[in-house]
Amino acid sequence: MNTPEAACRASEGAMSIRDVGKIYDPEGVHVVALKNCSLEIAAGEFVAIVGPSGCGKSTLLNTIAGFDGLTSGEILLDGEPLATVDKDPSPGPDRVVVFQHGALFPWKTVLENVTYGPVAQGAMSEEAANKRAQEMLSRVGLNDIETSYPGQLSSGMQRRVEIIRALINNPKVLLLDEPFRAMDTVTKSASHQYLLELYDATGKTIFFITHDLEEAIFLADKVLVMTTRPGYIKKTLQVNLPRPRQYSMLASEEFLAMKAQLVEAVHEEAVKAFEAGEREMA
Amino acid sequence: MARAATMNGASVAYKMRKFLASKHFTRGTLAVIGFFVLWQAGSMGLMPFMHAIPTPVTVAEAFWEFMGTGKYWQSWMDSTLRVTYGFVAAQILGIPLGLGMGWNRNFKDFTYPLFELMRPIPPLAWVPVSILFWPTNESSIAFITFIGAFFTIVVNVLGGVSAIPRQLVDAAVSFGASPRQVFWRIVLPATIPSIVTGMMVGIGITWNVVIAAEMIAGNTGLGRLTWEAYLAGHTPGIIVGMISIGLAGYVSSMAVKMIGDWLMPWKKVF
Numbered sequence: 441m442n443t444p445e446a447a448c449r450a451s452e453g454a455m456s457i458r459d460v461g462k463i464y465d466p467e468g469v470h471v472v473a474l475k476n477c478s479l480e481i482a483a484g485e486f487v488a489i490v491g492p493s494g495c496g497k498s499t500l501l502n503t504i505a506g507f508d509g510l511t512s513g514e515i516l517l518d519g520e521p522l523a524t525v526d527k528d529p530s531p532g533p534d535r536v537v538v539f540q541h542g543a544l545f546p547w548k549t550v551l552e553n554v555t556y557g558p559v560a561q562g563a564m565s566e567e568a569a570n571k572r573a574q575e576m577l578s579r580v581g582l583n584d585i586e587t588s589y590p591g592q593l594s595s596g597m598q599r600r601v602e603i604i605r606a607l608i609n610n611p612k613v614l615l616l617d618e619p620f621r622a623m624d625t626v627t628k629s630a631s632h633q634y635l636l637e638l639y640d641a642t643g644k645t646i647f648f649i650t651h652d653l654e655e656a657i658f659l660a661d662k663v664l665v666m667t668t669r670p671g672y673i674k675k676t677l678q679v680n681l682p683r684p685r686q687y688s689m690l691a692s693e694e695f696l697a698m699k700a701q702l703v704e705a706v707h708e709e710a711v712k713a714f715e716a717g718e719r720e721m722a
Numbered sequence: 723m724a725r726a727a728t729m730n731g732a733s734v735a736y737k738m739r740k741f742l743a744s745k746h747f748t749r750g751t752l753a754v755i756g757f758f759v760l761w762q763a764g765s766m767g768l769m770p771f772m773h774a775i776p777t778p779v780t781v782a783e784a785f786w787e788f789m790g791t792g793k794y795w796q797s798w799m800d801s802t803l804r805v806t807y808g809f810v811a812a813q814i815l816g817i818p819l820g821l822g823m824g825w826n827r828n829f830k831d832f833t834y835p836l837f838e839l840m841r842p843i844p845p846l847a848w849v850p851v852s853i854l855f856w857p858t859n860e861s862s863i864a865f866i867t868f869i870g871a872f873f874t875i876v877v878n879v880l881g882g883v884s885a886i887p888r889q890l891v892d893a894a895v896s897f898g899a900s901p902r903q904v905f906w907r908i909v910l911p912a913t914i915p916s917i918v919t920g921m922m923v924g925i926g927i928t929w930n931v932v933i934a935a936e937m938i939a940g941n942t943g944l945g946r947l948t949w950e951a952y953l954a955g956h957t958p959g960i961i962v963g964m965i966s967i968g969l970a971g972y973v974s975s976m977a978v979k980m981i982g983d984w985l986m987p988w989k990k991v992f
Contacts (some may be wrong), residue, residue, distance in 0.1 A: 507892050531896035543889040547911040547988050557897035560907075589988040609897060 449484030453612035453645030461512035473499040475670035488660035492713040496671030506531035535613040536606040544590040551586035557609040596627040665705045668713035784958035801944040808867025816875035824883025845931040859939035866935035871924035882916025918982035929971035
């Protein structure tokens with residue numbers, strides 16, 4: 441990419457996912473969640489994964505995050521093995537997750553939530569972490585809520601806090617699992633704005649799972665379509681829209697053409713998933 | 723506490739004044755007054771089956787008499803102490819047991835079946851064994867109140883630990899928390915709402931079982947007072963005892979609720 445933003449992209453956070461397979465075995469019934477799933481993510485690239493429900497998107501994210509082990513293949517982060525078949529899964533602050541249903545600690549204030557990571561790791565003193573957290577929060581328009589509890593915030597604000605809580609760890613990769621799923625349109629587009637600003641400012645590698653095809657194209661450099669179970673990458677769509685992204689792009693011909701491609705690819709998989717579901721029911 | 727500033731910042735005195743002026747308090751007061759009016763009407767023969775019940779006025783007279791004796795106030799003191807001992811011991815043993823069962827599968831495998839076998843045994847049924855086992859009457863009595871609160875708190879804590887959303891633990895681990903930090907900083911605070919619920923239910927049960935407990939021995943105690951009035955056929959005295967236990971229970975659950983609100987500034991008890 442030749443945009444000026446490319447200059448401030450992170451030099452680390454490149455991921456290779458090679459032939460990854462994951463078989464769940466609940467009560468002896470093999471469920472193949474991932475099979476020969478391979479993809480490459482460049483340092484500082486924003487990648488979105490779309491696919492039908494239950495296709496293994498979250499499984500893939502969990503293996504990268506280290507919450508789940510692999511049954512075949514390997515995952516490399518900046519050339520170093522992150523997850524292999526022999527290695528016990530180990531989560532770490534170099535690849536933090538923003539969860540689908542939100543995972544702010546309800547008993548901690550916003551400030552305590554955001555500073556949790558650096559303080560738990562011993563990476564920052566509490567004082568330094570507080571200062572850093574306040575700076576970062578005010579950058580996304582969240583001043584004066586440091587002493588509030590998450591339950592007192594709107595869903596949009598909670599998500600922003602959660603993304604800041606992840607970024608303060610200075611991760612190599614930011615993993616987002618359908619973070620804006622349950623939001624209304626207005627909150628969602630405001631959240632896109634904040635995420636894009638943070639991305640343009642930090643240049644972190646982002647791995648973003650979503651159902652929403654427009655969201656995927658609008659945010660990402662590359663949209664990957666995943667097949668229905670067993671999941672692997674079926675289609676890669678390079679998004680060449682310039683950054684910073686503008687809402688006017690949503691109506692451009694280029695955008696609509698990309699969306700049409702994705703709709704087709706995802707629809708095929710959705711039909712397959714539906715039929716497979718019918719078979720399982722029968 | 724700076725962190726409490728947003729939710730529990732108002733002083734207790736201010737909150738009390740506000741509560742006394744609120745419609746919630748007015749409604750509660752009206753209901754209590756209405757209850758006494760109905761009771762008076764009922765025992766004057768205006769309602770079936772109630773003619774044998776002494777009127778509120780008779781009970782009030784008996785109350786006045788009781789209040790003039792040292793024994794009555796000693797009973798308040800003694801019962802409160804017995805209930806407190808049993809309740810506190812139940813929390814000290816029950817909370818760690820529930821946390822352990824919820825967090826460690828092996829520990830649960832060993833403890834849960836035995837626990838479930840003992841849970842249905844009524845506190846009253848424990849009385850004889852308790853007398854044989856404990857060296858003093860006072861410790862036997864406190865043990866019965868302990869039984870009342872113990873099982874409840876364990877079940878609540880166990881349920882609370884099991885219901886912790888997985889992503890909270892996952893998040894903490896990926897932020898670099900050690901297993902020990904996960905337990906103390908995530909599992910424990912996430913369980914506090916369930917602990918508080920267990921405490922609220924438990925404090926009520928300790929007063930429920932106070933008569934059974936105080937059957938064991940002694941001359942004083944609100945339960946004992948009620949039991950003796952029954953043995954003497956002194957119906958107004960029974961009702962005085964019942965009302966006294968009700969009041970004592972009310973005051974102690976308010977105290978527990980205050981502890982609960984202090985323990986979880988991010989959430990109201992109810």
